[in-house]
Amino acid sequence: MHIKEHPILGEQLNKPITIYLNEQPLEAYDNQSIAGALMANNVKKLGQSRKLVQARGMFCSKGRCCSCYMTVDGEDHVKTCMRKVRDGMKISEGLEDPELRRDIDEG
Amino acid sequence: MDKSVIVCRCEEISYEEIEEVITQGGRTFDDIKRITRCGMGACQSKICSKLVAEVIHKQTELSMEQIYPPRFRMPISPVSLEALATDSQQFSTVKSVLDEIELTDGKVK
Amino acid sequence: MKADVLIIGAGPAGLTAAYEVAKTGLCVLIIDEHQQAGGQLWQQSQILALPDIFPNMRGFELAQFLVERLEGLAVEWLLGHRVIGVYEDGQIGVTNDKDVFPVFAEKIIIATGAAENAIPFPKWTLPGVMTIGAAQSVVNRDRVKPGSSAVIYGDNSFASDVCELLLSVEVNIVAIVKQNKQLGNSTFGDMNIPLYENSSIIEARGNGKLEEIDIQTPHGMITLKPDIVLIDGGQSPILDIVYQLDCALRYQAELGGWLPVYNHQLQTSKDHVYVTGNATGVSNHSALILTGMLAAASVCEALQSLPPEETEVVRNSLYSKLENEEESDTFSARKEHIKQFSTPQLKDQFIS
Numbered sequence: 001m002h003i004k005e006h007p008i009l010g011e012q013l014n015k016p017i018t019i020y021l022n023e024q025p026l027e028a029y030d031n032q033s034i035a036g037a038l039m040a041n042n043v044k045k046l047g048q049s050r051k052l053v054q055a056r057g058m059f060c061s062k063g064r065c066c067s068c069y070m071t072v073d074g075e076d077h078v079k080t081c082m083r084k085v086r087d088g089m090k091i092s093e094g095l096e097d098p099e100l101r102r103d104i105d106e107g
Numbered sequence: 108m109d110k111s112v113i114v115c116r117c118e119e120i121s122y123e124e125i126e127e128v129i130t131q132g133g134r135t136f137d138d139i140k141r142i143t144r145c146g147m148g149a150c151q152s153k154i155c156s157k158l159v160a161e162v163i164h165k166q167t168e169l170s171m172e173q174i175y176p177p178r179f180r181m182p183i184s185p186v187s188l189e190a191l192a193t194d195s196q197q198f199s200t201v202k203s204v205l206d207e208i209e210l211t212d213g214k215v216k
Numbered sequence: 217m218k219a220d221v222l223i224i225g226a227g228p229a230g231l232t233a234a235y236e237v238a239k240t241g242l243c244v245l246i247i248d249e250h251q252q253a254g255g256q257l258w259q260q261s262q263i264l265a266l267p268d269i270f271p272n273m274r275g276f277e278l279a280q281f282l283v284e285r286l287e288g289l290a291v292e293w294l295l296g297h298r299v300i301g302v303y304e305d306g307q308i309g310v311t312n313d314k315d316v317f318p319v320f321a322e323k324i325i326i327a328t329g330a331a332e333n334a335i336p337f338p339k340w341t342l343p344g345v346m347t348i349g350a351a352q353s354v355v356n357r358d359r360v361k362p363g364s365s366a367v368i369y370g371d372n373s374f375a376s377d378v379c380e381l382l383l384s385v386e387v388n389i390v391a392i393v394k395q396n397k398q399l400g401n402s403t404f405g406d407m408n409i410p411l412y413e414n415s416s417i418i419e420a421r422g423n424g425k426l427e428e429i430d431i432q433t434p435h436g437m438i439t440l441k442p443d444i445v446l447i448d449g450g451q452s453p454i455l456d457i458v459y460q461l462d463c464a465l466r467y468q469a470e471l472g473g474w475l476p477v478y479n480h481q482l483q484t485s486k487d488h489v490y491v492t493g494n495a496t497g498v499s500n501h502s503a504l505i506l507t508g509m510l511a512a513a514s515v516c517e518a519l520q521s522l523p524p525e526e527t528e529v530v531r532n533s534l535y536s537k538l539e540n541e542e543e544s545d546t547f548s549a550r551k552e553h554i555k556q557f558s559t560p561q562l563k564d565q566f567i568s
């Protein structure tokens with residue numbers, strides 16, 4: 001849930017924007033991290049592990065653990081706890097290693 | 108502790124797997140790393156290094172100060188190869204070579 | 217890129233050092249991976265205990281104060297930049313994710329701080345299990361409720377501040393679980409939160425996210441259904457950059473584990489590299505500020521922007537303040553660490 005009225009920081013004054021998780025529109029605010037904005041929309045699973053294929057979500061929120069990797073606007077392995085949301089941003093779960101040949105094939 | 112617990116989140120290496128290396132004579136983080144891949148994941152042991160040290164400490168006679176932290180190598184945190192090859196201040200040979208490469212059907216011409 | 221002094225990390229210690237150095241006329245370059253200077257202070261909404269030279273303020277107020285104080289001084293910023301390595305000639309490799317370039321400085325001050333430690337248990341990798349600092353930053357940085365009911369697990373080093381914060385945004389704290397050897401279950405502080413001591417989480421369960429945990433207490437096993445578990449495993453100094461710079465290290469449990477050796481000047485085994493803040497050992501906010509000033513004084517002395525006699529006076533008064541304001545165990549560990557400067561346990565570790 002978004003905190004509209006923070007007990008110490010006061011009212012949320014940032015602009016509301018829309019981000020898309022697998023095409024589905026979600027409400028976010030300027031200046032939020034992607035992982036934080038998803039958490040507000042009750043999305044906790046951000047990706048899955050490579051070996052045991054288990055759900056992963058935000059862990060350290062400091063850009064250290066890499067548990068929050070997702071694909072953002074076509075870029076793989078983005079640390080979503082560190083990257084800020086942007087209006088219209090397209091996000092999908094970090095499910096596997098990037099397909100290295102993709103750019104080449106498409107281009 | 109439950110032996111199935113994951114110690115290295117990135118490479119999904121369990122307590123049991125680390126213990127196995129120690130039984131075989133492994134004593135350092137790097138011993139464990141070379142055999143199991145523990146610590147070689149995306150975070151480059153930022154999360155598991157201390158946990159592995161605790162496992163070694165529990166399983167051996169070694170005190171914490173005898174268990175050295177793993178080697179930290181360049182790059183300290185993940186960076187794209189393109190950024191790594193680019194140097195805006197100086198001429199970058201790597202970048203210029205990459206830029207020159209033309210690809211057809213995914214192969215270098 | 218060039219500067220007299222390069223400061224890595226724009227948290228409280230780095231910003232304090234920047235001010236003290238720039239004030240003497242030297243030119244300072246500050247690097248931080250965030251777009252905004254202030255480090256973890258932005259997430260700290262509690263009132264901090266600070267050295268008497270500052271009024272008491274909240275973390276984010278201190279961040280603002282420390283940044284504003286640098287206006288008009290010879291300070292250059294590389295925000296949104298990360299140090300990713302060291303070149304063969306000693307220059308620092310910096311990236312903004314588009315480009316990698318070298319930075320040269322006469323002196324380097326490492327202010328990279330500390331990172332939270334984890335406490336593993338079966339299925340701790342489930343989404344919903346995170347560090348307590350992560351929950352704090354979700355609330356204060358993102359203004360988002362991390363969950364609706366929480367269990368806090370760990371040694372309670374900064375649990376009470378975060379408990380208050382969570383309660384104030386209506387996150388229910390269903391239990392605090394501590395592994396210490398104390399006996400008995402009681403409640404935590406005056407907040408009436410159930411406290412389980414000498415207990416541990418033995419398993420988490422959930423389908424794609426945390427749904428249930430089992431806790432082994434001295435009086436038997438209990439099962440709770442929180443949607444977040446917040447791990448409070450204490451902190452350890454971040455080592456990556458000092459390791460790359462080939463600074464010698466020592467283990468000092470009270471200071472958070474492995475850390476670079478440093479002398480009275482907070483100078484490491486590499487003459488041009490100094491440390492400050494939590495990178496010199498995990499401590500309180502006063503110590504972050506005071507060690508920031510200490511490292512800065514030594515750097516100014518070395519670059520002759522402060523006369524040696526004056527520096528000595530400044531240093532002595534800072535050390536006596538530090539002794540008063542820091543936990544006594546931490547301060548004695550620090551003294552011991554300084555004494556052991558010339559006998560590191562790990563050195564020349566970096567082979568490129």
Ligand code: FES
Nearest residue numbers: 061063065066081
């Ligand atoms: S949550 Fe750890 S890197 Fe993002």
Ligand code: FES
Nearest residue numbers: 115116117148155
């Ligand atoms: S947790 Fe072991 S490499 Fe990331």
